[in-house]
Amino acid sequence: MITRLSTLFLRTLREDPADAEVPSHRLLVRAGYVRRVAPGIYSWLPLGLRVLRNIEAVVRQEMDAIGGQEILFPALLPREPYQTTGRWTEYGANLFRLHDRKGGDYLLGPTHEELFTLTVKGEYSSYKDYPVILYQVQTKYRDEERPRAGILRGREFLMKDSYSFDLSDEGLARSYQAHREAYIKIFDRLGLRYVIVSAMSGAMGGSASEEFLAEAETGEDTFVRSTESGYAANVEAVITPAPPERPLDGLPPARVLHTPDTPTIDTLVGHLNGAGLGRTFSAADTLKNVMVKTRQPGAQRWELLGVGIPGDREVDMKRLEASLAPAEVALLDDTDFAAHPFLVKGYIGPGSLADNGVRYLVDPRVVVGTAWATGADQADHHVVDLVCGRDFTPDGTVEAAEVWAGDPSPDGAGTLVAARGIEIGHIFQLGRKYTDAFALDALGSDGKPIRITMGCYGVGVSRLVGAVAEQSHDAHGLIWPREVAPADVHVVIAGKDAAIGAAGERLAIELDAAGLRVILDDRPATPGVKFADAELIGVPTILVVGRGLASGVVEVKDRTTGERTEVPVDGVVAHLNELCAK
Ligand code: ATP
Ligand code: MG
Numbered sequence: 001m002i003t004r005l006s007t008l009f010l011r012t013l014r015e016d017p018a019d020a021e022v023p024s025h026r027l028l029v030r031a032g033y034v035r036r037v038a039p040g041i042y043s044w045l046p047l048g049l050r051v052l053r054n055i056e057a058v059v060r061q062e063m064d065a066i067g068g069q070e071i072l073f074p075a076l077l078p079r080e081p082y083q084t085t086g087r088w089t090e091y092g093a094n095l096f097r098l099h100d101r102k103g104g105d106y107l108l109g110p111t112h113e114e115l116f117t118l119t120v121k122g123e124y125s126s127y128k129d130y131p132v133i134l135y136q137v138q139t140k141y142r143d144e145e146r147p148r149a150g151i152l153r154g155r156e157f158l159m160k161d162s163y164s165f166d167l168s169d170e171g172l173a174r175s176y177q178a179h180r181e182a183y184i185k186i187f188d189r190l191g192l193r194y195v196i197v198s199a200m201s202g203a204m205g206g207s208a209s210e211e212f213l214a215e216a217e218t219g220e221d222t223f224v225r226s227t228e229s230g231y232a233a234n235v236e237a238v239i240t241p242a243p244p245e246r247p248l249d250g251l252p253p254a255r256v257l258h259t260p261d262t263p264t265i266d267t268l269v270g271h272l273n274g275a276g277l278g279r280t281f282s283a284a285d286t287l288k289n290v291m292v293k294t295r296q297p298g299a300q301r302w303e304l305l306g307v308g309i310p311g312d313r314e315v316d317m318k319r320l321e322a323s324l325a326p327a328e329v330a331l332l333d334d335t336d337f338a339a340h341p342f343l344v345k346g347y348i349g350p351g352s353l354a355d356n357g358v359r360y361l362v363d364p365r366v367v368v369g370t371a372w373a374t375g376a377d378q379a380d381h382h383v384v385d386l387v388c389g390r391d392f393t394p395d396g397t398v399e400a401a402e403v404w405a406g407d408p409s410p411d412g413a414g415t416l417v418a419a420r421g422i423e424i425g426h427i428f429q430l431g432r433k434y435t436d437a438f439a440l441d442a443l444g445s446d447g448k449p450i451r452i453t454m455g456c457y458g459v460g461v462s463r464l465v466g467a468v469a470e471q472s473h474d475a476h477g478l479i480w481p482r483e484v485a486p487a488d489v490h491v492v493i494a495g496k497d498a499a500i501g502a503a504g505e506r507l508a509i510e511l512d513a514a515g516l517r518v519i520l521d522d523r524p525a526t527p528g529v530k531f532a533d534a535e536l537i538g539v540p541t542i543l544v545v546g547r548g549l550a551s552g553v554v555e556v557k558d559r560t561t562g563e564r565t566e567v568p569v570d571g572v573v574a575h576l577n578e579l580c581a582k
């Protein structure tokens with residue numbers, strides 16, 4: 001089929017959309033691939049839908065290749081299954097909840113573990129039925145707090161989600177590995193640069209989990225990797241190596257010092273170093289106590305939480321949130337401080353937190369035997385040599401401090417370097433969380449029930465359109481890898497001459513007959529407008545039929561390299577056929 005730009009439902013834009021922060025968003029809107037309907041909600045226009053469908057096809061092929069069987073669940077779901085697993089409340093404000101006319105509670109599915117588990121339970125009963133991998137490519141709904149970057153973070157988006165059901169942990173490990181390999185094939189075929197990082201399990205609960213991140217400076221995920229080993233992790237999943245505990249004997253006693261006007265770490269360190277204490281302090285010797293409040297899913301009440309981290313680092317809210325999930329986390333505001341007068345802003349120490357029953361979690365570097373300079377719970381006073389395990393006892397540790405490039409790698413080999421990425425896939429050994437909730441058992445050969453173990457695996461299909469565009473564009477427009485491109489060849493009729501028009505038409509027909517997907521720019525527009533649109537739309541090969549025709553040549557332009565080649569008009573179909581087959 002030839003797609004004619006004279007009739008294609010497409011209007012490209014010369015101006016960037018005002019709300020677009022990242023190149024993929026800008027270009028997908030300008031090139032007429034998507035249109036915004038509401039925040040985080042987009043329509044797919046003809047060219048965009050083609051790219052989306054091409055990506056879907058790659059995902060389906062690789063899922064089918066590992067024995068996945070496609071099914072399709074509704075997006076509109078009853079409350080009960082999600083009530084059973086607790087996710088009706090755990091999902092918090094991210095869940096779209098609605099009522100039907102009879103007052104029944106419904107939701108728009110954010111992910112479908114419950115439905116898959118129930119469905120398998122409904123159909124299968126014997127150990128002989130397992131293992132099984134089921135998947136769907138389906139629209140998901142999440143009321144994201146910050147929808148951004150167009151289709152990269154939508155509130156409605158397309159996801160491939162698959163679920164494996166196995167009789168044993170070894171079986172689960174095999175299903176997980178099969179998905180891992182399928183994902184590598186998918187993302188390789190899409191021409192993406194990506195990393196596989198270990199991931200936090202988040203609200204899902206469970207053990208082994210990895211994310212596939214497309215490398216992009218505009219990505220929302222920060223990941224680190226070791227300079228020396230294969231270690232790579234989402235910063236949310238970085239486990240801070242704890243130093244060994246130290247003996248308490250012989251450590252100097254804690255001392256409260258008058259430290260006027262030292263509400264910040266810098267002012268405190270400056271003061272301590274000028275106080276003639278016989279040693280130098282750095283920010284890393286101070287213990288900064290950051291107050292937050294947390295609220296468990298479904299709870300009304302917020303609870304105070306003190307987070308103690310070395311003073312040279314800031315709290316990374318994403319890491320803290322991931323550590324405390326599914327609880328909500330917020331910083332304290334002035335009203336909160338006013339309501340708790342024992343919190344002396346700028347001078348908070350572990351003492352008042354313990355005295356007032358406030359939970360206190362510390363960075364893993366705060367181990368027994370380490371001595372700290374920290375707040376003394378009265379204005380203008382700090383305490384030095386406050387020793388963990390002697391003078392204060394935290395309620396536990398928390399991964400809240402920011403991770404820095406140059407930090408030692410958690411696996412002990414090398415140091416960390418940081419980069420950013422877009423999460424395009426997530427694989428996860430869920431274990432028995434959902435099969436326990438729904439009592440999904442298979443009857444074993446000995447007549448005893450076997451509790452099934454599960455994996456869940458997601459690919460952000462619509463997000464991938466944005467991720468590919470994010471990695472593959474230039475100042476003029478999109479540059480699609482052939483596998484996902486909306487066409488193979490974009491034929492530009494560059495000139496008003498009837499002979500040029502006729503040759504363009506003929507070549508388009510021949511290319512189409514050869515099995516290539518062709519866009520033909522047969523509009524009456526000027527060559528300049530047509531060239532600009534061709535570059536913006538981003539089909540990998542552009543064929544220009546113009547003045548050269550008089551001397552028997554046409555121009556083939558490679559959108560990726562920018563390279564132009566003159567090719568005899570008689571041989572161009574064979575030439576392009578070969579090019580596209582590569
Ligand atoms: P994120 O951390 O980006 O919010 P997530 O970890 O919540 O994603 P999963 O539940 O693992 O997402 O969903 C599987 C995949 O679905 C993700 O790897 C991502 O590619 C895609 N995805 C998740 N949320 C969105 C969204 N709001 N818009 C588009 N794609 C999304
Ligand atoms: Mg994820």
